[in-house]
Amino acid sequence: MPETRLLLQHCEDPELRTLAGYKRHGGYATQEKAYRELEADEILKELEDSGLRGRGGAGFSMGKKASFLPRGEMAKYLCCNADESEPGAFKDRELMQRNPHQLIEGIAIAAIAAGAGHAFIFIRGEYDSQADILDAAVAEAYEAGYLGKDILGSRRDLELIVHRGAGAYICGEETALLDALEGKRGNPRLKPPFPAVQGLYGGPTLINNVETLSNVPRIVAHGAEWFRGFGTEQSPGTKVVSVSGGVRRPGNYEVELGIPTRELIYDLAGGPLEGRELKAFYPGGSSSPVLTAEEGLDLPYSFEAMAEAGSMLGSGSIIVADDSVSIPHMALRTARFYHHESCGKCTPCREGTNWTVKMLERVVRGEATPMDLDIISSVQENIMGHCLCVLGDSMAMPVSAMVRKFRDEFEAAIEAGQAEAVAA
Amino acid sequence: MPDRAPEGVPELHEVDCPLELREQIETLMGRYPDRHSVSIPALWAVQRLYGWCTPAGIRQAAAVMRVTPAYLESVASFYDLLHTEPVGSHKVAVCTNISCWMRGGDELLDAFRAATAGADDVLVTGFECLGACDIAPMASIDERYFGPLEASDAAAAIEQLLAGGEVLPEKALETRPLAGDANA
Numbered sequence: 001m002p003e004t005r006l007l008l009q010h011c012e013d014p015e016l017r018t019l020a021g022y023k024r025h026g027g028y029a030t031q032e033k034a035y036r037e038l039e040a041d042e043i044l045k046e047l048e049d050s051g052l053r054g055r056g057g058a059g060f061s062m063g064k065k066a067s068f069l070p071r072g073e074m075a076k077y078l079c080c081n082a083d084e085s086e087p088g089a090f091k092d093r094e095l096m097q098r099n100p101h102q103l104i105e106g107i108a109i110a111a112i113a114a115g116a117g118h119a120f121i122f123i124r125g126e127y128d129s130q131a132d133i134l135d136a137a138v139a140e141a142y143e144a145g146y147l148g149k150d151i152l153g154s155r156r157d158l159e160l161i162v163h164r165g166a167g168a169y170i171c172g173e174e175t176a177l178l179d180a181l182e183g184k185r186g187n188p189r190l191k192p193p194f195p196a197v198q199g200l201y202g203g204p205t206l207i208n209n210v211e212t213l214s215n216v217p218r219i220v221a222h223g224a225e226w227f228r229g230f231g232t233e234q235s236p237g238t239k240v241v242s243v244s245g246g247v248r249r250p251g252n253y254e255v256e257l258g259i260p261t262r263e264l265i266y267d268l269a270g271g272p273l274e275g276r277e278l279k280a281f282y283p284g285g286s287s288s289p290v291l292t293a294e295e296g297l298d299l300p301y302s303f304e305a306m307a308e309a310g311s312m313l314g315s316g317s318i319i320v321a322d323d324s325v326s327i328p329h330m331a332l333r334t335a336r337f338y339h340h341e342s343c344g345k346c347t348p349c350r351e352g353t354n355w356t357v358k359m360l361e362r363v364v365r366g367e368a369t370p371m372d373l374d375i376i377s378s379v380q381e382n383i384m385g386h387c388l389c390v391l392g393d394s395m396a397m398p399v400s401a402m403v404r405k406f407r408d409e410f411e412a413a414i415e416a417g418q419a420e421a422v423a424a
Numbered sequence: 425m426p427d428r429a430p431e432g433v434p435e436l437h438e439v440d441c442p443l444e445l446r447e448q449i450e451t452l453m454g455r456y457p458d459r460h461s462v463s464i465p466a467l468w469a470v471q472r473l474y475g476w477c478t479p480a481g482i483r484q485a486a487a488v489m490r491v492t493p494a495y496l497e498s499v500a501s502f503y504d505l506l507h508t509e510p511v512g513s514h515k516v517a518v519c520t521n522i523s524c525w526m527r528g529g530d531e532l533l534d535a536f537r538a539a540t541a542g543a544d545d546v547l548v549t550g551f552e553c554l555g556a557c558d559i560a561p562m563a564s565i566d567e568r569y570f571g572p573l574e575a576s577d578a579a580a581a582i583e584q585l586l587a588g589g590e591v592l593p594e595k596a597l598e599t600r601p602l603a604g605d606a607n608a
Binding site: 129317 | 462606
């Protein structure tokens with residue numbers, strides 16, 4: 001199965017990142033049409049009908065999210081979440097690096113639907129090179145009149161700022177992102193109120209991921225029906241999937257949602273390395289419960305199939321673990337990440353990630369007892385759903401799945417440690 | 425009782441803020457609907473100027489922004505990329521997260537540590553996922569991404585870095601084609 005490149009179309013052209021190059025491939029024609037001819041409701045309807053689901057992790061309908069913003073004259077905002085920091089995810093980086101104007105055009109069109117006069121791209125500080133590319137592209141777009149005051153003579157204004165973060169995974173959580181953008185420590189907020197009602201500076205705010213917004217120009221250009229011609233009923237469109245870990249050709253592949261997961265991992269990414277076999281994989285970034293080879297390889301790669309299998313499509317990032325990978329060690333790496341990134345605001349997450357790391361360290365050092373595995377599982381249960389945001393859940397889901405599905409590996413690690421202690 | 429009240433908003437004439445820094449922060453303040461939003465960009469500006477977020481630099485930014493130094497300190501200490509203690513003038517962040525770990529990230533970190541032993545000017549850290557698992561194992565060297573790296577690349581990279589030359593040009597992320605085009 002070859003790729004189906006829509007978002008990554010023309011990405012082999014290095015000139016694509018310039019305004020002239022982008023326009024040569026038809027870029028900004030949709031924005032011109034939207035600003036001159038279309039009303040907010042028309043764009044909103046097209047986005048809702050397209051069934052486009054958020055590509056940042058939650059998979060919520062983008063059009064519906066935009067429709068939650070109140071009508072009327074008031075300061076409203078649009079934030080593009082470019083804080084891609086989920087282990088395994090690197091597709092937004094590719095999209096910004098190769099086609100920044102596609103994102104800018106998407107933001108400009110979505111801003112009409114949201115009624116936003118100010119837009120921000122919140123990009124993680126580590127993506128310095130991509131932020132430079134965006135800065136240059138935004139400057140070009142201002143210069144050419146696609147941003148700023150009275151855009152294309154439409155009497156609509158839009159200011160767009162590229163805002164660099166400074167290294168914190170939590171800022172990818174949408175309310176933490178708002179706090180960071182307001183100049184505070186990036187702590188999540190209590191919801192409700194949801195950002196659509198009360199977001200940035202207290203105003204209604206639409207927050208969407210880079211890939212979600214990059215889809216907007218084509219949907220508005222070709223229509224919802226066209227978009228629904230790709231993918232499945234519940235997961236329309238294409239998805240840029242990041243495949244990494246134990247595969248021969250790690251990288252981003254754009255495919256129609258719903259293709260067999262096996263084709264993504266084996267045909268596109270080349271399958272496991274020489275002499276290795278696939279043991280398990282995270283289907284949607286490090287926060288998704290791992291699937292074993294038997295469970296996951298023949299599932300369609302779609303939001304609904306992954307949810308039905310007890311996991312999730314998340315950000316669309318597959319991490320492959322081959323038979324050389326120790327699952328207890330992988331669980332520890334996973335837990336360490338969330339422990340490091342927990343903002344500390346909610347006790348179950350702050351303490352739960354800390355104790356999970358300590359217990360998993362005992363497991364891999366062979367100092368644990370089998371009872372510790374049950375305690376690890378119960379700690380995960382006590383984190384789930386008990387915090388302001390899902391950072392803690394994002395550790396709890398994969399760690400509990402690993403302990404449940406690979407309990408024999410954890411027990412073997414513990415037994416090996418005990419045998420060593422007896423011998424000593 | 426503390427022997428003095430916490431510091432309030434410093435006056436500009438008390439902090440001796442370089443004009444360049446002041447202008448940068450003021451320009452930023454003009455772009456955002458609320459001046460507080462510039463705290464991270466202002467701290468980036470301080471770090472660019474002084475190499476790290478020095479207490480004096482934080483006071484200067486605070487005076488321009490009309491906030492307390494403690495406010496900016498609290499922001500700076502939250503984020504991994506803002507340094508509240510002196511660091512070297514070069515920074516190497518080696519990813520040790522899942523995908524890089526599977527492909528030798530820990531060994532790469534060890535190699536960079538060995539290659540910089542005694543070189544105080546280079547800060548080497550193990551880092552959480554940098555969003556470049558396609559080039560695992562990888563490192564960010566002075567804010568630019570390189571990979572996939574062999575442990576033996578570390579010494580060469582550090583030598584080039586300290587000599588002021590171009591670092592591992594053939595391993596730069598920007599030069600890579602899309603994965604699906606690489607074998608076409």
